[in-house]
Amino acid sequence: MTTTVTLAASMRGGTKDYGHGDAAVRALDGIDVDIATAEFTAIMGPSGSGKSTLLHTLAGLDRLTAGQSWIGETEISALSEDKITQVRRDKIGFVFQAFNLIPSLSAKENITLPLDISGRDIDPAWFDEIIGILGLGDRLTHLPAELSGGQQQRVAVARALVARPELIFADEPSGNLDSRSGAELLGFMRRAVKEFGQTIAMVTHDPTAASYSDRVLFLADGRIVDEMREPTADAVLDRMKQMGH
């Protein structure tokens, strides 16, 4: 990296313990992470490496035991629960592995939910563009139960994109999809980064998924053990094998 990059999120000395005394488990062990803007960052690691905890604490869904974390310029580790909720609402988008959508709302209502919550107006041009790219035009009035798994995940991505958040966190977004739908979804996410400058941080344990990213962080035992730029599936797989995965 030769130029200074602005950071969408960062963490310094991030430590997270679960439980107390003998039963205590250290999920994050003084971790330092930077998520650069307009980049697609993948976080990889074996089960129990702390990758989900890293995502949750970065996104303000969970609190650090020690250390600091920022979303943009805002230090969320110092904020009240209500303020964190506001940060999530205004600056962050989410795509989970499953159960992404409110079952009683139509696809369109689900997509505009973040805007509805914060009372912002929809930008119709932007909405149409996203819908067009994701191919959801004829599915907008459907309830989630009437959509296929791939369509549901695309709706979730649309929802994450529509409010133009500073950062989108994705937790195994393609984990429940067949390989074709998964590839499609990851392709869309990559396009969002390339064409609109969207920042995405994604947790995955699938080397193929990781290969869509610009940069892969490898986690083990609550620490970052390696980093890879412009990854390919094979390179990531090799690296994971070395880690004993």
Add this chain to the structure above:
Amino acid sequence: MFRLAVKSVKHNPKRLVLTAVAVALGVALAAATFTLTNALSGGFSKLFDEIYAGTDVIVEEAPDELGDSEDPFAATDAIFAHGDVDDVAAVDGVASAWGGRQVSGTVLAADFEPSNDVMAAGGAPSQIFNWAGDPRVDQATLIEGEGPASDDEIVLDVDAAPRLGYALGDTVSISTDIGVEEFTLVGLVRFGESNSLQGATLAYMTDARSAAINGDDGYDQISVIVEDGADASAVAEAIDEILPEGTRAITGEDKAAEQTAQFDEILQYIDIFAIAFALIALFVGAYIIVNTFRIIVTQRTREFGLLRAIGVSGRQLRTMILLEALVVAVVSATIGIVVGYLGALGLSVVVEALSGEIFGTVTLPIDAVVWGYVLGALVTIVAAIMPAIHASTISPMEALRESATESKKPLRLRNIVGGALTLLGVVAIVVGLYMGIEKPYIPVGAGAMILIIGVTLLAAQVLVPLAYALKAMLTRIFRVDGKLAANNIHREPRRSANTAAALMIGVMLLALVATFTESMKSLVTEQFQGNNADFFVFSAQGAIPEGALEVIEGEDGVAYVTSTGLGTVLLDGEATAVGVIDPDTAELAFDYNNEPDFDQMDGGAFIDPSMVDAGFEVGDELMLEGAEGTATLTVTGRYLNEGDAQVWVDEETGHALLGDYPIVQSMVVLDDGVDPEAAQDQLLDALAVDYPLLVLQSPGEFEQLANQFIDLLLGVISAMLGAALIIALLGVANTLLLSVTERTREIGLLRAVGVRRRSIRRMIRIESMVMAVFGTVLGMILGVGLGAALVRALEDFGFTTITVPWAWLALYTIAAAIAGVVAAWWPAHRAAKMDILEAIAFDG
């Protein structure tokens, strides 16, 4: 299977807590009533023992052939002459016979002031008798001073003297039918063993004075003491043979048993009344149980699917659910019985502290236990049947499905059944109210129940469009919170409908009662519109003494007094209520609802609608047989209100039939130009000397009084419905709580994308409020409708106007909205503090 059921209940007891509370509340209501009435029965049977057991044989009027409802404490007519007492005394085996006589009157307190207040003038009754001087006859023992020896002396019971403010030697005033009589207090007596008089005042005077006050030296009862070793029942039989017709001899023991049995019969009605309310409460509780088990079955679809997959049969699953219901029923019925018993115990302590000992030992009667378990188990099992059947149809494949969403079965069947039931209910109610069936309350009650279930079923269909209609409005007001709340109500229409319906039942009954009572008020108001009387005269003791009317008639400014008397005569062997009026003045004072007016009576009789139903009509001849004589009268007109008296006659006929009949109401009309307020003071002053307990109400005051009674009625019934309403609110809370649990992921997701806790809470609150208001509105529509039907059916009793109780309805709606918010408090709290990570955590 049973072990699995118990384990399942134990494993997640929280979701069944509110269900158990609902059942326990209903059971407690029934158990408390049984305990209290049982204790009351014990208390009164002890009292009757003390009244009668000391006397070996009692000679009295035979149970009334005219079918009067017998009040065991009222003074009866003198039916025995002195010669009768001598005859009885001469019978073999009789040691002594005493003539007994009760004096109708009220012992006034030392500091008594006339108050013209109907409520205050009542008080506990006085029981005044002639003094025999033998404890076995008097049932009272002299414990201080002396018995009444001269005619101006009196004795009181030991508790009454200090309560009324009298000490030995004081002058005691008694308000009687011939005016206020004065006595010197010479002694104190104890009634029976412990002077337990249930708050009444007991007094004794000499035989001569009691005869003078009653204006008759006959006796109403003869008490007999048998010789040592003689058999009381044999003596009673011997006495019976020499007695005049219409009287009988009965042993003291038998008399006490007879009175206890009669009293128990009255208590049985209280039991039935309370069980009706307990059943309403449990009926509402059943809705909660249905909902709870329905949700539990949905939540456990995977578990059931797994059980099916490993070879558990559908029938076994069904049995398991029903066993779970049974476990819940037994536990909650036990709690309910204990709570009901403790509540009754507490209540009895409070009541006795306020009004003296009226209960026997408060024990838990077997009735309470049996009814408690039967009601609890029945309601729970019946309510769990549908969810259990649903569970038994779960296929093993469900275990493998991704999400546990309830399949969206169409509502068609539900709508058809609901519509049919609604129709059936309405038909049953109409038949009951308008067809003149013998026991109209049976089709009406059953019809109302069927109607409720029908409407509940239909409500699911009504809710869908309604939730959508509300969605736009709620979205505008509350934005996303409102939209999500509306969606949640609409998502599970069955569940929301059941929840709202539970509240609907309670509110329906409230609205029904309110419609009825408000229409009753309209009736009162209308009746007073045709009123010319300046005052209505009442007596707290029942009948109005003739002397009092003479006092009023003698005052300046009084034009005339017209009175209504009541009595019973036989018509073709049937006891018939007869009203006596003065045809010349009655119609001038009050515009009676009759055809033609009373002044056209012409020495004949008017008949009421019940007589018309029985086949009588104008022009017929009536053969009336009274205590004093018989009369054959021509029917000259119709009295159009039912429920006052069946036959109306003039005063001359009244005296010929009944002799002296009690006057229940008098109306005073003043001369033109006399100021009513001044006249009221003047009349009260004049009455205060001899008749201080008489009350003189102006029409305005009377109307207000009538309205107060009506409001009291509304209040009592509302309080009794309280249990049902509380259970309904528990139902709303329960449904929300379970659905919050069910929506864990969804709420977690909302929180993750930035919905604040406050918003989540608000969402649940809106949901609760809408369901509560929806249930209330449905309930009000049904309640006002049924109330109006009821009022129409009672047209014969004078109801003409159906008054919709708008003020009450508005109040109920506001109360429902508030109750909705209150009911949502805990579920909203739970939803808001839900851990996001837990909510969005995945199984895999």
